[in-house]
Amino acid sequence: MAAKKASAKKSIHRKVEKSKKEYRKHDAHKEIYNKEYHEVKYSEEHRCPVCGSRIDENGMCACGAGGS
């Protein structure tokens, strides 16, 4: 019984790992800007008034508020 429980837990973990990979395949930055998130340049001076994060070169913020 205990062994069965452990293997079930393992398969759930594997499912999570797979969904992470699926998520990475659909990178929003890449789809919208054709860039990876780490290739997008961020402004040092301009910050999002909503969440306080830096605004990227497209005037957008991760929270979706945008810089303009």
Ligand SMILES: [Zn+2]
């Ligand atoms: Zn924001």
